[in-house]
Amino acid sequence: MTDLSGLFDPDRVAVIGATDREGSVGRALLENLSAFDGELVPVNPNRETVLGRDCYPSIGDAPEASSIDLAVVAVPARFAVDVVRQAGEAGVRNVVVVTAGFSESGDRGERRERELVAVAEEYDLALVGPNCVGVIGTQSGLNATFVRGMPLEGSISLMSQSGALIAAVLGWAAQHGIGFRHVVSLGNEAVLDEVDLVEEWGQDPDVDVVLAYLEDVDDGRRFVDAVREVTAETPVVALKSGRTEAGAEAAASHTGSIAGSDRAYEAAFNQAGILRAGTIQEVFDFGRVLSGQSPLERDGVAVVTNGGGPGVLATDAIGESRLTPAEFGDDLHAHLADVLPRGTDATNPLDVRGDATIDRFRRSLDAVLGADEVAGAVVLSVPTALFEFEELAEVIGRQQRDHGKPVVACLMGGEEADRAAEELEAYGVPNYFDPARAVAGLEALAVYGDVTRREYERPTTFDVERDRARQILAGTGERGVDHVSVEAMELLDAYGVPTPAGDLAESPSDAEAIAADLGDPVVMKLASPDILHKSDVGGVEVGVPLDSVGDTYRAILERARRHDPDATVLGVRVEELVDIEDSTETIVGANRDPQFGHLLLFGLGGIFVQFFEDTSFRVAPVSEREAREMTAEIRAAPMLRGARGRAPADLDAVVETIQRVSQLVTDFPAIRELDINPLVVGPDGVRAVDLRLTVSGDVSSSAE
Known part of the structure; x- marks a missing residue:
């Protein structure tokens, strides 16, 4: 496996195509890299300095060029292959080519990309792109992209075959407190692809979950085998676009007409242990909960709420998921009787009532999470004047930590809920406004639990x-x-x-001889590579008595000739019934x-x-x-x-x-x-x- 440490955690980064021209990719790269912990090396033959930094005509002219860990290429496509070759000659081993104009742009671009691959193979380069927005490694402050904003540091690694998606989600993720360890725009995947990244991130102890936006996979078998090794320890969540069936075109078999491309991805994801998300929202919902909590180890989840309506919505969502509601036992009922007001129905979902104080919430949640029959919980609350959401967030976080069972929250409010969500995130507990999303997050923990328990x-x-x-x-x-x-x-x-038992007969007498050995009655079927749906043309007869075998043979062939006079007919297969x-x-x-x-x-x-x-x-x-x-x-x-x-x-x-x-x-x-x-x-x-x-x-x- 290729060592990609220099790609994500470099000490020296060269930007080839660096410039101070407003609105240029080269300038955006340098500005984004201004927070980089290491040394920046601008390269441009037309500049002596760029944004106050010394600039070199080629990467080979930079001091100690062989110690440069990463080269980011942002030059016109016609120069890109040459400058990548120069980087390889200088001893650089990691390259990101953000430049477009390769296989996505026609025959000339395809030839250019083949040349790029040849150079990468010659110099053993770990190359991302071309036609990508770049890479991010937050551990070293590396933002080698031309999109706006540096993500928060976290334990999620994100790859995408769409650069536009990365540009769209980074700001949204920061707004919602979602941090990343790595972000990679894969571009054309001329050299490095999704398998290389999954293998790399699966070996990184600081990566808790891998998120992927995929449009296609080139080598499906390699993908399944590699990802299956990783998902045993690190969850992988994927959003796959292109759900339309592509496999039915000219399909001659039932299987061919039913098995479209998306079916293959669904099956492959299942076998590889990938959690498939249906929306961008789900990708991050699943990523947040999987990065913060352990898998759900068994069935039996509880709902604890101070609002009857949200509790019912959550229960409905559980019923529509693969989760099962926990059945509260006698010990839990007795414990809750000491906590809840007299007459409260201590069943699941547990409604602690709208007048619940923070203490009632705490004691109820402690009792529920402490019960053996409960594997995890959804905690819902609507705003009341009896406590602040931030107080409840502290209670939920501490209870989850103390009992070590998965918990998701649904604090349904505005700014108050947003502030509480920050408190919850410190404990690894995600907060969702919609009860159905909260249940889906808990279900993701259950699905991943299944993945970790199965043996290959x-x-x-x-x-x-x-x-x-x-x-x-x-x-x-x-x-x-x-x-x-x-x-x-x-x-x-x-x-x-x-x-x-049976055989192919090429004449009525052959059919009669085969039938005599099989016994009365028999089945007779037209054998023709040109007539696939035999029963539609009268090519199948079931329960044929021995004395009718010869006539049936002739009748089947006659029907076949009427249907298609030019069809190749090999005979009739005679079989036991x-x-x-x-x-x-x-x-x-x-x-x-x-x-x-x-x-x-x-x-x-x-x-x-x-x-x-x-x-x-x-x-x-x-x-x-x-x-x-x-x-x-x-x-x-x-x-x-x-x-x-x-x-x-x-x-x-x-x-x-x-x-x-x-x-x-x-x-x-x-x-x-x-x-x-x-x-x-x-x-x-x-x-x-x-x-x-x-x-x-x-x-x-x-x-x-």
Whole structure:
């Protein structure tokens, strides 16, 4: 991993393109760096001094140039590559290129960026940008950006693929008392990217939480693997833009049409342990609470309030979250009876009444947080004449510190609440005006608690017939097609996925011979790479008696010819009839995502998959735990577990099938889309009844 200490905590910083011209980036950089603890070195061949500092014609002309830790480049794009090369030749190892005019600006800019990358590789440079607003490291007073304002010092590290977002939030964050350790505008990510920063900040003991605004991730697998290592100790919160589905274009499979780009990010974030925020507000709401308090270790949260309405709002929000309200036990009831006025209902939410004094609030909160059944609390208050919010803030902070349980506050007021929020922040307790936001903050602690408790499992590697699978897939190229269906059921057999007994018949007599071996009745399915939706054209017949097999074969082919006279027809697959009584039709699929590789799908299958979209996703390869989570996340999970008297499905067999499909698509990246639909799940196992597969690329080789 690249050492980025010189990037964020340098002793000497050179500004290449420094100038005293009003309204210029070079001047804004120097002015922002005026509070820097170390030495500034202006570089500009057209100036002898800049803002009272000696200026040098090139970085190599500066005294002891090799000791410069960081060079910030703010010259026109046509000069940028040369000055970065000069920095590398001088011995500088960290560079920030704020200059625009690279890959974001067309073919010429793309060529320029490739040259920049080549220089960075030649001199082993840790390079941020180009086309960024810069970096900030508050521990050394470093503000190497051209945006206004220096953030407060704190324990949050923020990265953004949008420089505009950084410019927008820094002032807002300072206004709300939110401090940072690092702030980075990633720009074009020509060299350093989000993975490099997550790895660096995950090693920094002074970073309590990482916040990220992401528009795209280039190497999804590397991203998941790296972030998963970090989130075990340091929470990562991400806001991902671009939620529209991009994966449905020309999708031939159900999985391909359902699995859009945002689904892949959702699955990847889940597996990496990232908390996904839906808004900029949530990013900072989550960041504040995660940086100040420990994760919620178990279920059971309490609401303590002096206002009935806000208490109900908080309780509603808890009911809509993954949190569960704590059930107050007898000991807590007895304790509260000594604290609250006679006749007060000592239940959760706990309304300490509008006439509550600061002492009643303190004693009530002490009792609630001291109870074993309470894992954390939301404390709400409206202004009254009986105490000041700052007094209550002190009480909340001390109680949270003494009991060591997560607490969030919702002091609903104006300037008085703002002053109290500063007191709360000293204890790491965030204050939210909206009860729903307060609950969401506590939920973030619960979600991160789940992340810290789960153990990473390596995917299971099954003993499979990889060479046989390779030959089957290579046959698609030999036939000049990219779609396969029931004619490739042997592919599943090669990877240990149970399929109905059967074979491909190329004539009516073949079909009759196969059926005679299988027994009466059979299932017959058209085998054609050009006709994917076989049932829509009469290409599937179920329960065919032996004496009708030949005629059914001819009828299926005739329907196929009427539907598409030019379609390639390989024959008809004849299979044993699978008993679906006490069984459920599910789907297991995979779709190749451009960022993350194969995205696995499991859900309710059959003809209704696209109507209900009762599905769960993960990025391949998956472990047994991840595959089992997929089976539990769908809405139909109770049906699989045996709801309403049904026999429980063999979930172990489903989990193994998901893992085997995961191994198949990981072994053969050329598989673009794959559907096993339906995968019939019964009490005694599974059967893959139908297969649809699309390939692109070199299918003759596998990922060894």
